[in-house]
Amino acid sequence: MMEVASLFLNRPIALTEASLALLRVGFQGGGNAEAFLGERMAAPDAPYEVIEGIAIIPVSGVLLPGSGWSWSGATYYQDIRCSLAAALQDPAVNSIALIVNSPGGTVSECFDTADLIYQARGDKPIWAILDDVAYSAAYAIASAADFITVPRTGGTGSIGVVGMHVDVTASLADAGIKVTTFQYGARKTDSYPTTPLTDPARERMQADIDEMGEMFVALVARNRNISPEIVRNTQAATFMGEHGIALGLADQIATPQEAISALLRA
Known part of the structure; x- marks a missing residue:
């Protein structure tokens, strides 16, 4: 679980409370990465599938920086960006569907990826088609698309940022271990x-989270052309x-199948 911990501890993250709870349990119990990200899988042969001129780009599971192992329960931002860039240049692609469930x-x-999607508006139609939910960082990505569809029981939102700090000093003391730290810089x-x-x-960390939260609010307000106050509230x-x-x-209630059919007609 340590490789996962390095991505989430002491960094601003944008996850739903349910996923955060799972992450906390994993850290406390010493679980491995598979417990949170699913099984490792072979990398796909192509960056996206093309269906009748629509590039299908998955945005599923936990969203991670960079690119690396393919997990059944995770997507890398770099893979989203590379797929988007390739689809925009592909003459066989007329429109792009981000299939979101995350x-x-x-x-x-996250914000850089959302900005690239937003800046690509007008080149080819880009729809965020929710297979179920687009929460937190996934909603930031979805909000950058031209159009968002959501199933009747699907979900949007969780526009917020959190941070976690682990203090092991009590556990170390109970185990009779004393750590002495030498440092330069207070x-x-x-x-x-x-x-x-x-x-x-704590105050400095909270200030960082507040700043990131306001960035998130501004991004969604711009992408969806609504007031920051509505988003903040x-x-x-x-x-x-x-x-x-x-x-x-979001813009319309639709199943993924209905949304794909509508995008074909758009």
């Missing part, structure tokens, strides 16, 4: 698990189907 992921690379070890979290360190709640549409977070 609880979110890391903030790292803030160098603020986020170390072997350093008790001080009030000033969602308070990172999730919204089922029509409720998300009423707030301007």
